[in-house]
Amino acid sequence: MNVVSTVDPRDGRRRATDLTETDESRLEAIAGQASGAAQWLSGLGRLGRAEMLDAIAASLESHRAELVAAAETETGLSHARLDQELTRAALQFRLFGDVLRDGGYVEAAIDHAAETPLGPGPDLRRMLVPLGPVAVFGASNFPFAFSVAGGDTAAALAAGCPTVLKAHPSHPLTSHASAEAIGSAVRGLGGPDGVIATVYGEQAGRALVRHPAIRAAALTGSVGAARAIQAAIDERPDPIPFYAELSSVNPIVVLPGASADRADQIAEGLFVSFTGSGGQLCTKPGLAFVSSDPDGEHLVDALRERVAASGGTVLLNERIRDAYESGARAFERAGAEVVARPVVDPGVGFTVAPTLLEVGLPGLTAEIADECFGPLMVVVRYRDVADLDAVLATVAPSLTGSVHLGPRDDAAVVRRLADVLAASSGRIVFDGYPTGVRVSWAQHHGGPWPSTNAVHTSVGATSIRRFLRPLAWQNAPEWILPEELRDEYTVIPRRVDGRLEFDL
Numbered sequence: 001m002n003v004v005s006t007v008d009p010r011d012g013r014r015r016a017t018d019l020t021e022t023d024e025s026r027l028e029a030i031a032g033q034a035s036g037a038a039q040w041l042s043g044l045g046r047l048g049r050a051e052m053l054d055a056i057a058a059s060l061e062s063h064r065a066e067l068v069a070a071a072e073t074e075t076g077l078s079h080a081r082l083d084q085e086l087t088r089a090a091l092q093f094r095l096f097g098d099v100l101r102d103g104g105y106v107e108a109a110i111d112h113a114a115e116t117p118l119g120p121g122p123d124l125r126r127m128l129v130p131l132g133p134v135a136v137f138g139a140s141n142f143p144f145a146f147s148v149a150g151g152d153t154a155a156a157l158a159a160g161c162p163t164v165l166k167a168h169p170s171h172p173l174t175s176h177a178s179a180e181a182i183g184s185a186v187r188g189l190g191g192p193d194g195v196i197a198t199v200y201g202e203q204a205g206r207a208l209v210r211h212p213a214i215r216a217a218a219l220t221g222s223v224g225a226a227r228a229i230q231a232a233i234d235e236r237p238d239p240i241p242f243y244a245e246l247s248s249v250n251p252i253v254v255l256p257g258a259s260a261d262r263a264d265q266i267a268e269g270l271f272v273s274f275t276g277s278g279g280q281l282c283t284k285p286g287l288a289f290v291s292s293d294p295d296g297e298h299l300v301d302a303l304r305e306r307v308a309a310s311g312g313t314v315l316l317n318e319r320i321r322d323a324y325e326s327g328a329r330a331f332e333r334a335g336a337e338v339v340a341r342p343v344v345d346p347g348v349g350f351t352v353a354p355t356l357l358e359v360g361l362p363g364l365t366a367e368i369a370d371e372c373f374g375p376l377m378v379v380v381r382y383r384d385v386a387d388l389d390a391v392l393a394t395v396a397p398s399l400t401g402s403v404h405l406g407p408r409d410d411a412a413v414v415r416r417l418a419d420v421l422a423a424s425s426g427r428i429v430f431d432g433y434p435t436g437v438r439v440s441w442a443q444h445h446g447g448p449w450p451s452t453n454a455v456h457t458s459v460g461a462t463s464i465r466r467f468l469r470p471l472a473w474q475n476a477p478e479w480i481l482p483e484e485l486r487d488e489y490t491v492i493p494r495r496v497d498g499r500l501e502f503d504l
Helices: 024-062 064-075 079-102 151-159 172-188 202-210 223-233 256-279 294-308 318-333 385-394 411-422 461-467
Strands: 003-008 013-020 109-111 114-116 119-121 124-130 134-137 163-166 196-199 216-220 242-245 252-254 287-291 337-340 355-360 376-382 398-404 425-430 468-474 494-496 499-501
Touching: 003 064, 003 172, 013 172, 024 064, 024 079, 024 124, 024 151, 024 163, 024 172, 024 196, 024 202, 064 079, 064 172, 079 151, 079 461, 134 151, 134 202, 151 163, 151 216, 151 461, 163 202, 172 196, 196 202, 202 223, 216 223, 216 461, 223 242, 252 256, 256 287, 256 294, 256 376, 287 294, 287 385, 294 337, 294 355, 294 376, 318 355, 318 376, 376 385, 385 411, 398 411, 411 425, 461 468
Parallel strands: 109 494, 134 163, 134 216, 163 196, 216 242, 252 287, 252 398, 287 376, 355 376, 398 425
Antiparallel strands: 003 013, 109 124, 114 119, 124 468, 337 355, 494 499
């Protein structure tokens, strides 16, 4: 068996671990255990699974020190960033505990038997039920919040789906430790093996989504990774849903009034947003549209000064480092001008310099408007706000679109820009920055292709919907119905005979 290795991106040193890539026999055993665990999860019911999610959150927090230490050596991200991310991971599990207790997510509906214009109508009862075991692919840039202990895992377990994680090769030890923390919480409640499991290796990932026990898959990663997973799914005799969160440019429009009102403040916000975490965030702004007037010039100067005074940043792995440097060169060849790039010593690890580029609106090509993962942003200078509509319509759809406005900016202009951004993004941000995704009931983290491959969100309460399917019972005896569909059960929102009911 192939030994799994790990690399510290701060010095580039590779070392072997005690982990091995998952072979066919081990994968078969994991899939069988996951199938068996589905019944246990279902038997817990909503409230039992909520208790389990709370226990998982507590377990992650109790292992905080060792988890953060492991992630530091495998990602090069700061202790503060990782500590906060672990808090977010625990928060996600607790949020889904609240979702389960609320119960509205099952979309319970009851139509009692009745006479209809077409004759006697049967008794029908419908709700959402678990899909079955699901595969989740961890992300490189979030070793906790979008990996083994991430939101996809929390949503799937909340839905009642055993979860098999494909560990990201950039942080195998962090993945293993996270799975152990989750597993200990499940075992503490008497849970069987198979509620959560982890596989290692590229071949294991492909085999996982081809396995007949797996009923859905989720990924946060690159378009290339999504295509490879989809190709493996297409080899199945039966299709399964695949939810992927992928590439995003996240344009920001700074209107002239905003530049006049708070240029320095916006410059600071843009700098933090595109360089934070090494620019390795799916919500990093890649394009900032700034006016060519003196106020816009002041904003760009302030941004240039911040970038020039910054130091190097460590990227997650060699592949990301190489793609970042290649992408920056491609932007320059396409006509973008370097306005700030500090000189840094790359050392022996994966350290790069933040890069600020600039191009005039007529020079913005599809190549320059592409995503470059890492601390790079392109400032696009425009003369007339009216020219932005057509250009923004040609920028690839994104997870987010942002508008900064000032007191003298015309409301009609703002509304028009918001409409343009709404057509090609999943979240519109006003006077703010897209990085920092709140975990909440109202959050939507998705958008048109290539930001995601389907209409879904991977953050927030409604992300549980990905791992559920509708099931209807017709003329069923009361004893066989789920409690949520029995007449006397009134503690969750339900639509009964066409009317939404909720017993407070």
